[in-house]
Structure formats: C-alpha cells, structure tokens
Amino acid sequence: MGSSSRIIEAYIGEFACGKSEIAINRALALLKESRRVTIADFDLVNPFYTLRPLIDKLESLGLKVIATRTEETIGLGEAGMIFTPQLKWVLRHEGDLILDVGYGPDGSRVLNLIEGIWQNPELKIICVLNIAKPITSDVKLIVEYIKGLGRVDAVINNSHLGSETDAEFVQAGARIVTEAARALNLPLLYSAAEESIAKEIGRYDCMENPVVPVKRYMADAFW
C-alpha cells in the first residue's frame, strides 16, 4: 500500500477489549507519519462511556475528532446520542479515518449507517481481541465470536488484564489469537502491549507477530 492511498479502519470487538485504546494509538501513530487523521466515535451502543471525555486531549494532540460532547446531548436523556451528518458522511472527510465502533454484533451493524461504506474499497474492519474476556478466551470461542460479527478483515491481539498485565499474559494471548486467526484465515496484524511490556517482549511475540507498544489514554476518561 503506497503512502498516498488513504487508510480507513473500523475497530470492533467486545467492551473493555481495548478498541478505543487501539484506535487512539493507531490514529496517533498515523499522525506521526505526517498524515491527516480523523478519529470518529461510532459507539451507539453505550454512548456515554466512550471517547467523549477525551475530545479536547485528542484534539490538542493534532487529531480531528468527531464525537459528541456530553453538553451537546443535554435534553436527550440517558440514551442521548446524536448521529450527526458528520458521522453519516464520514467518508467525505479527507485523509485517514479511524472509526471507533461499539461492541458486539450490534456495534458493528452501526457501520450500515455510514453512506457508501460497503462500496468503499479502502475500508478494513479490524477486531480487537483480549483473551481476558471470557467470551473470547480460547480458540473455539474466538472463532465463534468472530463468525457472529459479520465482516471482519483482520484481528489484533490486545490481551491484557489492565494494570495487572504481564508479558506472559500478552504471549498467552498471542498463542490463542494466532491459532484462531489461522482457523479463520484472517491476518493477525500485531500484538499490542503497554510500552514497558512491549519492550520486555521485544519486536516480535512468541508467534512471530510484530509487537506494537501502546499508551493508555482511556484511563483518563473519568465519566
């Protein structure tokens, strides 16, 4: 893929699998390559608990953020989510697009709302997996889970236990997710790990997948 082609990636997966962290880190990594990057919040399942609190921080880092601020939903009650034209026509935004999508099969169905999404040749739907989620904790479960999601183009191993994560847990995730990806015939893009753990593991995990260090941003999301 030449650097001139644009990148459109939608991140899906279970709640608390680390979708938003992966999406933010990816968007910032692209930004570092001097690309224009927009990150858009498509979590309609649980709109109150997403990128909202991080809008200012992400914008200050140079990202274009499409997300609803809490104060913009006043009067809509607890299910207050505005599906704005900006979201519907998100593909018209120039530059790379990182879409942070809600959890589970209903989450990924949200993509149907985006004008022209299924005709777009650049779209990649990436499922973020954490073996600490019981529903995706072994090979068989992951295969069933991904089959239930509809279209998935690639997976990422983001196995973690929050602040209790260690290198061994990431490696255990790498083994399981690699096997599941092979069974599904899907590419495993990389294993993600917090910076210090990534350093400990090295450039490749035990299954020869690249290791990408990630920074945690969502810990600041104090709703």
Add this chain to the structure above:
Amino acid sequence: MDNNKAIKKEQKVFMTGNEAVAWGALAAGAEIMYGYPITPQNQIMHTWARLLPQFGRKFLQTEDEISAGFTTIGGVLTGKRAFTATAGPGHVIMQDAMSMAEMMRLPVVFIIQQRGGPSTATVIYSQSELVLTTHGGNGEGMRIVYSTSSHQELFDYTIKAFNTAWKYRYPTFVLGDGYQAEMRESLTIYDPEARGIKMVPAEPYVGADGVPGKDREPLQLRNTYNTEEELYEVMSGNIKNFKKITPEILEWQSIEAEDAEILIVAHGIISRASHGAVNNLRAKGIKAGLFRPITVQPFPDEALRKAAEGKKIVIIPESAFEQLATKVKRGMYGMNVPLDAFSMPGIGITSEEIEERVIQVHEKQMVRK
C-alpha cells in the same frame, strides 16, 4: 446439568462491573433474570441475555420495573433462583415489589447500580440509593444489603446474595453504583463449588411436593392482613428473627483503625478511595484509619462503636447527602466523638479529596488542642 456450569475453571479476567455481576449470577446457578433496561445496569441484562443460550438460562424483559420486580417474585415462588437489576428511578418504582418480598420474606436477589438522583437526574453515578435500598418501600427494612467496592466483590457478593437470600429468606441486595458498573478491572471468576461454597438449594413455594398439612407445613403466602393485630404479630416475628440472624450476617472491614486518631467511615466505592487516602495519610504521619460497613443493612453498629472508640473525630465521605452519616450517627449514639459529614451528592470523591478533608480536620483539631 454439568453443561450448565458457567465457569469450568478458575480464570483471571478483565471486564466491567456489570459483566462481573452477570458472571456471578451465572456462577451462582441463577436460572432466570427478569429486567427492564436502565443505565447504568443495562450491561448486566445484555451480558446475561447474550450468554444464556450457552448455559441454558432464561431471561424475560418486562414492560417496566414494576413488572420486573413482581415477575422476579413469581420466579422465586416457583422455586427458581431468580434475580433482577435496576437503578435510580427504576429502583424507585420497583420498591413495591421489594416491599412485597419483604412482607412475604421471599429470597429475591436485587442488584442495584446507583445513579444520580433525585428522579431521573444523571445516568452516571451516586450513592443516593443507600436509604432507598435499605429502607425503601412501606416496610421496616427487613432486607440484607451488601455494599461492594470492586469487581471481585461484585462477583463474590452476587454469589453470596443468592445463598444469603435462600438461607435466611429475606430479600437480598447487592448495592453497586455507576462507577463500579462501567469501570474496567481484573478479577478472578470461579465456580463456587470448586471453592467449597455450597449453593443453598432453591425450592418452590407454590406447587411444592406433598399434601399441605400432612406431608409439610401449610404455607400461607400473604401480603395482605385484615387486622392491625394480625400484621403486628407477623411483623414482630419477622423483626425478631431478623435481629436473631443479624450477628451471622454482619460484615465489615476495619483498616488501620485501631491506633488511628481520625477514623474515616465509608461504604462502597468511596471506601476504596478512603483506603487510598488512609495509605497516603499514614505515609505523611497522620494516623488515619478506615471503617467500612459491607452490610449496610443490617448495619454493624457494635463494630463501628468499637472502631470509633476514643477517636478525635469520625469523617464520613459519601456521594450522597448524609445518608451514610445518618446511619453512623444512629450507630454511634451517645458516644463522645465528633462527626464530620463530608457529603458530595451525586459526584465521585477521590482519595486526594478525602486526604485533603482529613488534613483540614486534623489541623483544626490540633488548634483546638
């Protein structure tokens, strides 16, 4: 059926508090959940409904919380380990059913994830449902309420709530909140039997085996009484029994309280922030301690009195207006220890804020000396 065992081996997991509750109920062998959606407990229903086909459990979404409460009672009457979950205004209208469970002494398990009040208020968080949970409805508080402070506890106490309910036959509550519901952290999920926790069997009230009066005691299922005296007799019995079982039920945690000069009393998630404050204060040489009631109904009065004895002051931080403070006052009645209610209704309190409050109070105390 072994296939129905939700957790085959102990597993370290990372999830939200709502998921932890759903897994706790699965592990406890709960057979059916009834419910009506309300934030911040929705994910309990989502998770339960997604997992139930795998483990042969059931779910009924009712038309509102009134119905959710009463259908849960119906499930219990037929001998099912049944539960529901709610919050805020949904919790308010479910109190009718909760009162009925109290009157009839039914082992119904209710999960409460507190949100901001009064009324619809916010979906986010508060501790404003403490009094509603312990003494809601037109009853006398004949309920057992566990106030949790972590995902591990949400899982553990959801299992325990079923056992407490079915052993003692009082409605039993797990009192969480919006922060615990949505926060993500790790915990260990397990099959209770593998840890030697025996689940108290559920049994039917209606349609039980045998002939009433011959093979078993006849059962009078009533929530209506004709005379004051009749009601008084039944309630006196319920209250007497509640008092008798109270010592077996009471749970609390006392952290660095013994040699403390200043005692913090907090429950739920705020007790966790308080624990952090105690550690920081100790590091600064201020002798602070923490008393945390886990059962907020019945309330551990005696243990609190013991922990508060001789303290310079007791500080009560809570995300509500003097709801816990009122219980503490009642428990400490007659003691010569000043109280400081640190009420922040509907908003979280951090360790740093508690620490700051303690330091302020500590300085004032020093001046007084």
